[in-house]
Amino acid sequence: MERLVIDGGKKLKGEITVQGAKNSVLPVIAATLAADGVSVIHNCPMLCDVTAELDILRLLGCEVEISGSCVRIDSTKATRCEIPENLMREMRSSIIFLGSLIARFGCARVSVPGGCDIGERPIDYHLALLEKMGVRTVCGCDGCLRCECPDGLHAARITLPYPSVGATENAILAAVKAKGTTVIENAAREPEIADLADFLIKCGARIDGAGERTIIIEGVKRLEACEYSVIPDRIIAATFMSAAAVTGGKITLRKVCPEHLAPVLPCFEASGCAIKSYSDCVTVSAPKRLKSMGVIRTNPYPGFPTDCQAVVMAMACVADGVTVITERIFENRFRHVAPLRRFGAQIETENNAVAIIEGKESLNAAKACSTDLRGGTALVIAALAARGRSEITGLHHIDRGCERIENCFSGLGGQIKRLD
Ligand code: EPZ
Numbered sequence: 098m099e100r101l102v103i104d105g106g107k108k109l110k111g112e113i114t115v116q117g118a119k120n121s122v123l124p125v126i127a128a129t130l131a132a133d134g135v136s137v138i139h140n141c142p143m144l145c146d147v148t149a150e151l152d153i154l155r156l157l158g159c160e161v162e163i164s165g166s167c168v169r170i171d172s173t174k175a176t177r178c179e180i181p182e183n184l185m186r187e188m189r190s191s192i193i194f195l196g197s198l199i200a201r202f203g204c205a206r207v208s209v210p211g212g213c214d215i216g217e218r219p220i221d222y223h224l225a226l227l228e229k230m231g232v233r234t235v236c237g238c239d240g241c242l243r244c245e246c247p248d249g250l251h252a253a254r255i256t257l258p259y260p261s262v263g264a265t266e267n268a269i270l271a272a273v274k275a276k277g278t279t280v281i282e283n284a285a286r287e288p289e290i291a292d293l294a295d296f297l298i299k300c301g302a303r304i305d306g307a308g309e310r311t312i313i314i315e316g317v318k319r320l321e322a323c324e325y326s327v328i329p330d331r332i333i334a335a336t337f338m339s340a341a342a343v344t345g346g347k348i349t350l351r352k353v354c355p356e357h358l359a360p361v362l363p364c365f366e367a368s369g370c371a372i373k374s375y376s377d378c379v380t381v382s383a384p385k386r387l388k389s390m391g392v393i394r395t396n397p398y399p400g401f402p403t404d405c406q407a408v409v410m411a412m413a414c415v416a417d418g419v420t421v422i423t424e425r426i427f428e429n430r431f432r433h434v435a436p437l438r439r440f441g442a443q444i445e446t447e448n449n450a451v452a453i454i455e456g457k458e459s460l461n462a463a464k465a466c467s468t469d470l471r472g473g474t475a476l477v478i479a480a481l482a483a484r485g486r487s488e489i490t491g492l493h494h495i496d497r498g499c500e501r502i503e504n505c506f507s508g509l510g511g512q513i514k515r516l517d
Pocket of ligand 1: 119120123189190213216217218219220221222223224259260261262263264285287403404427428470471498
């Protein structure tokens with residue numbers, strides 16, 4: 098079984114370029130189905146979720162070429178609107194194909210998506226908004242969804258019960274070529290939403306307000322494929338910052354959007370890290386010992402991102418004092434608590450929603466298994482902080498969202514290697 102072997106206690110130093118955003122490139126790749134011709138996507142991270150999504154496009158009939166971080170997608174010959182369950186189960190973002198498949202073919206046959214086991218993760222918001230736009234969905238007993246839209250998608254006024262990222266993305270993908278003007282109220286405001294909209298606008302879509310609470314989309318007849326570069330991954334940037342913080346290091350992150358990090362920077366500053374932001378880079382200088390970060394609550398953007406909860410918890414494990422983290426987005430996103438305790442972390446939880454972390458002077462090395470993508474990166478961070486040799490397994494979770502994590506941290510002076 099593949100595992101990471103980490104000799105902790107080394108200060109991370111140096112520079113690292115942050116990969117393109119996983120949660121941006123996944124909807125943008127799905128959106129290429131709605132555009133005629135050849136799309137070229139730059140800054141594409143080579144992750145398991147990305148290659149799984151490109152496999153779906155090939156299966157639908159698209160031609161896909163990968164060259165480093167550049168992906169070329171010709172959707173001209175796409176003819177199928179059915180995604181088999183094994184590919185749908187690979188990740189959560191496969192549900193984003195619903196909007197673009199129906200926009201392209203007027204139908205879709207998918208199953209419920211997979212993704213990190215951090216909660217039930219229903220898709221009721223997605224199905225409800227598509228129904229308002231003219232889609233009839235039949236849910237088969239085998240978990241298969243058959244969506245039909247014989248008269249074509251029409252605009253609607255959609256009010257999301259919750260600012261769901263995926264539901265906002267599906268609404269945008271369905272609306273860009275629907276008849277009329279669609280209004281999405283209570284839309285998610287994450288930077289990845291604006292990135293998806295910017296790609297579609299470059300293809301000829303008419304979208305106003307992406308990144309705000311209300312998005313207005315005037316449907317157009319066709320979209321022309323384009324060349325586009327996705328934004329940097331703000332969650333991976335915060336992950337590297339957390340690793341520098343727990344090791345008392347100093348690193349520079351290149352090719353980041355400092356404004357996308359605004360929701361997490363106060364947390365790093367509260368811990369005693371000195372942060373300097375420039376146009377496309379951020380430097381982090383950690384103190385000898387982190388301070389506790391007080392109370393942290395996860396919220397939809399521009400609140401503290403739930404995807405940074407685990408890596409900040411790893412920081413709290415070695416901070417001086419008590420940090421309280423409340424997870425308000427997903428009902429099962431503390432699965433990294435048990436494996437963190439194997440490193441000697443002092444963490445109590447209440448109702449699987451509140452974690453009280455009493456920081457320790459140091460952590461001991463341990464063997465631990467990742468439970469999900471962000472929880473797995475938190476274990477790597479704990480191992481980088483711990484004294485001694487640790488082993489982390491369950492790397493398929495980490496590889497879904499972080500490109501060769503061992504190369505990233507060894508490039509910053511971490512003693513980490515991947516063994517089979
Ligand atoms: C996206 O997931 C991200 N994934 C997640 O990142 C991220 O944690 C999440 O947004 C919140 O920011 C991708 O972009 C691929 P939601 P998504 O719809 O779209 C409930 C990572 O580690 N809900 O905003 O699935 C849902 O259960 C991943 O990169 C419904 O009830 O998140 C959750 O409690 C993990 N019904 C809340 O809304 C629905 O139909 C937010 O979910 C949809 C969602």
